[in-house]
Amino acid sequence: MTSFLAHYGVIAVFVLMAIDAVLPAFSELVMVYGGALASGALASQLDVFGSHQTGTSAYLAIALAGTLGYLAGSIGGWALGWYGGHPFIERYGRRLHLGPDRVARAERWFTRFGSWAVLIGRVTPVARSFISIPAGLFRAPLGSYTVLTAIGSAAWAFALAGAGWGLGSQWERFDHAFKYVEVAVVVGIVVWVTYLVVRKRRSITMS
Secondary structure, X not given: OHHHHHHHHHHHHXXXXXXXXXXXXXXXXXXXXXXXXXXXXXXXXXXXXOEEEOOHHHHHHHHHHHHHHXXXXXXXXXXXXXXXXHHHHHHHOHHHOOOHHHXXXXXXXXXXXXXXXXXXXXXXXXXXXXXXXXXXXXXXXXXXXXXHHHHHHHHXXXXXXXXXXXXXXXXHHHHXXXXXXXXXXXXXXXXXXXXXXXXXXXXXXXX
16 A cells, blocks of 8 residues: 555545545555655655655645545545435445444434534544445535535544654654554454354354
């Protein structure tokens, strides 16, 4: 993913953030690495539509690409929920990590916070990727949804790109440490799946 970013710059950021608006795509790492590229501290420079740049203009380009990419993906996700409705969720929800339990939590979220659920969700790690489709499903007005998503996405993108800028030459150390996070996540998934399998077998045996 970082190689993709290094080669395609702001276009890669736009695409990856658009995906992250519907499915988790490591938006944190995308924006932090983009900010590090923009700082000029790495061997690679940021590609801005064919022009390699560093400095303030590169930082603004990466942050805006992240904001607009996430906004575009969010509107697409909203449209899936709005026009697809519950039949779409029932058929494809699990593939999009929107099983019945998560949809029910999203409904409670929107019932409790109304339109503000969008802004709160956009600045909440992980949960931010599961707001778009439910927002359309539960009929969040497109106008307020777009405005609140833009605000939340801009805050997220500019802050993380700024963090990457600050990391700069320390990127290699950060990237090395992040690999341990990835290993921990994989181990956690394996443990969880094992637990589910064992519980399922026990329920079959008891029945």
